[in-house]
Amino acid sequence: MNSINGADTVFVIICAALVMVMTPGLALFYGGMVRGKNTLDSTLHSYSALAIISIQWILIGYTLCFGKDIGGLIGGFNFAGLKGVGFAPNADYASTIPQQVFMLFQLMFAIITPALISGSIAERMKFVHWVVFLICWTTLVYDPIAHWVWGAGGWLKNLGALDFAGGDVVHISSGVSGLVAALVLGKRKNVGKPSNLPITCLGAAILWFGWYGFNAGSALAVNNAAVNAFLTTNTSAAASAVSWSICEFIHRRKITSLGVASGIVAGLVAITPGAGFVSPLASLVIGFAGGFICYFCITFVKSRLGYDDALDAFGCHGIGGIWGGIATGIFAWKAINSAGANGLIHGNPKLLGVQIVAILSSVVYSAVVTFIIIKVINAVSNIRVDKKEEQSGLDVAEHGEEAYGGIQM
Amino acid sequence: MMADKLTKVDIITSRGKFEELKKALGDIGIAGMTVTNVLGCGMQKGHKEYYRGLTMDINLMPKVKIEIVVCEVPVDLVVETAKKVLYTGEMGDGKIFVYNVENVIRISTGDEGKAALQYDDRNR
Numbered sequence: 001m002n003s004i005n006g007a008d009t010v011f012v013i014i015c016a017a018l019v020m021v022m023t024p025g026l027a028l029f030y031g032g033m034v035r036g037k038n039t040l041d042s043t044l045h046s047y048s049a050l051a052i053i054s055i056q057w058i059l060i061g062y063t064l065c066f067g068k069d070i071g072g073l074i075g076g077f078n079f080a081g082l083k084g085v086g087f088a089p090n091a092d093y094a095s096t097i098p099q100q101v102f103m104l105f106q107l108m109f110a111i112i113t114p115a116l117i118s119g120s121i122a123e124r125m126k127f128v129h130w131v132v133f134l135i136c137w138t139t140l141v142y143d144p145i146a147h148w149v150w151g152a153g154g155w156l157k158n159l160g161a162l163d164f165a166g167g168d169v170v171h172i173s174s175g176v177s178g179l180v181a182a183l184v185l186g187k188r189k190n191v192g193k194p195s196n197l198p199i200t201c202l203g204a205a206i207l208w209f210g211w212y213g214f215n216a217g218s219a220l221a222v223n224n225a226a227v228n229a230f231l232t233t234n235t236s237a238a239a240s241a242v243s244w245s246i247c248e249f250i251h252r253r254k255i256t257s258l259g260v261a262s263g264i265v266a267g268l269v270a271i272t273p274g275a276g277f278v279s280p281l282a283s284l285v286i287g288f289a290g291g292f293i294c295y296f297c298i299t300f301v302k303s304r305l306g307y308d309d310a311l312d313a314f315g316c317h318g319i320g321g322i323w324g325g326i327a328t329g330i331f332a333w334k335a336i337n338s339a340g341a342n343g344l345i346h347g348n349p350k351l352l353g354v355q356i357v358a359i360l361s362s363v364v365y366s367a368v369v370t371f372i373i374i375k376v377i378n379a380v381s382n383i384r385v386d387k388k389e390e391q392s393g394l395d396v397a398e399h400g401e402e403a404y405g406g407i408q409m
Numbered sequence: 410m411m412a413d414k415l416t417k418v419d420i421i422t423s424r425g426k427f428e429e430l431k432k433a434l435g436d437i438g439i440a441g442m443t444v445t446n447v448l449g450c451g452m453q454k455g456h457k458e459y460y461r462g463l464t465m466d467i468n469l470m471p472k473v474k475i476e477i478v479v480c481e482v483p484v485d486l487v488v489e490t491a492k493k494v495l496y497t498g499e500m501g502d503g504k505i506f507v508y509n510v511e512n513v514i515r516i517s518t519g520d521e522g523k524a525a526l527q528y529d530d531r532n533r
Contacts, residue, residue, distance in 0.1 A: 193458070193460065193465065252464075254459055256459050256460070258461060298461050298462050300462075302462050303462050312461060
């Protein structure tokens with residue numbers, strides 16, 4: 001009865017490893033964008049998620065997401081410490097691969113999501129406070145939302161919300177939380193040039209590469225949804241890089257490397273919720289619009305409102321994720337994936353309503369709980385580095401090392 | 410005594426012209442120099458740089474600074490050679506500074522003054 005499929009299992013194991021690589025890729029993407037005095041602090045935001053969430057996940061994270069449902073809101077403790085999570089499949093999630101493989105694949109999502117938030121708080125948050133935030137946020141924000149959307153019995157799953165690879169769970173939750181954290185922290189004293197854009201471009205490439213595992217792997221089997229997701233992911237990234245560049249060219253007559261890298265990421269985010277549900281042609285529209293929308297928000301809305309989302313975690317992931325969730329409600333098509341649903345253009349406006357409910361509940365819950373977590377940590381000990389440390393840079397002040405500079409010996 | 414006068418010439422100019430200048434100085438017998446990448450501003454207009462929503466006016470321009478100390482090679486010849494190579498007539502060609510130098514000491518031999526600037530076969 002437990003029919004493990006070798007091809008499916010190998011596929012998901014490889015995809016889990018691909019998703020793991022995205023987090024070091026994110027460290028490069030962010031590390032090149034901050035000033036050189038903060039590069040290592042930014043890098044460690046991502047690596048700390050790799051180390052800490054790997055532990056949190058096997059103790060309580062997995063069971064809170066995928067344990068026995070409690071009221072549609074959270075998983076119970078039946079899988080705590082991975083009790084009973086073995087080689088046998090869990091048919092609620094993936095009936096042809098070992099539950100351990102499913103668990104590992106999901107772990108990589110839980111790792112990268114809080115790391116995404118670090119883009120918003122870059123260059124001014126104390127590192128130990130970040131680590132505390134990381135644990136609290138993953139447990140109180142990520143794990144519940146993942147259960148709502150993906151857990152058997154989760155209320156958004158029961159409602160029929162579609163989130164193929166984590167628009168609500170990964171991108172909206174992290175982007176919105178990043179915005180809230182940035183608002184509580186306040187603006188940086190100064191902003192400056194990115195320290196190393198070739199490193200940022202390499203980071204974007206590694207994210208693009210890893211995203212094949214993120215989206216195609218979310219099919220959890222070798223099937224048409226997996227291949228479709230691979231194709232839509234690639235198409236959307238390309239379309240968004242093009243539309244971001246067009247925006248830049250019209251606006252300033254210059255196409256920048258940071259713009260192309262940002263466009264790639266915005267397109268990857270935008271296709272994430274719909275990757276296995278929409279057609280390749282729809283993904284072209286989703287990516288093209290995604291690049292345009294994120295460019296507009298980051299370039300015009302952000303400067304108008306004046307919040308300091310340092311590396312645009314909200315601008316790329318929050319906004320891109322919201323657009324992706326809406327786009328899934330518009331373009332989803334049962335002809336692509338019979339396990340999905342039809343969207344607005346295929347005669348089912350109801351899906352769009354369900355998608356908006358999922359988006360709004362993710363936005364509100366992430367914002368409120370993140371606000372509480374940050375306020376509580378801040379009440380115990382100030383989360384922001386002092387003015388002098390911010391000026392000299394967090395690498396030396398917080399970590400006692402520096403990435404660049406000094407005398408070459 | 411005039412023949413033993415030591416003079417320092419600093420040339421600050423655009424990086425793109427450096428190789429040509431170095432060759433021209435070599436041709437008139439300048440064997441040693443110290444070169445530094447520097448940033449500077451002056452009359453030359455800068456440019457704009459764009460980093461997502463951030464637009465920066467960059468008026469500190471990347472330049473190269475060449476420091477030379479001469480004794481036997483005439484200062485006028487150095488200056489004329491540099492001017493000939495670097496001149497375009499536009500802002501940003503750079504500047505040449507000329508100073509008196511009190512003394513020069515070569516660490517490896519202890520030579521001082523004019524002797525410290527000589528590179529004959531004995532020293533090679």
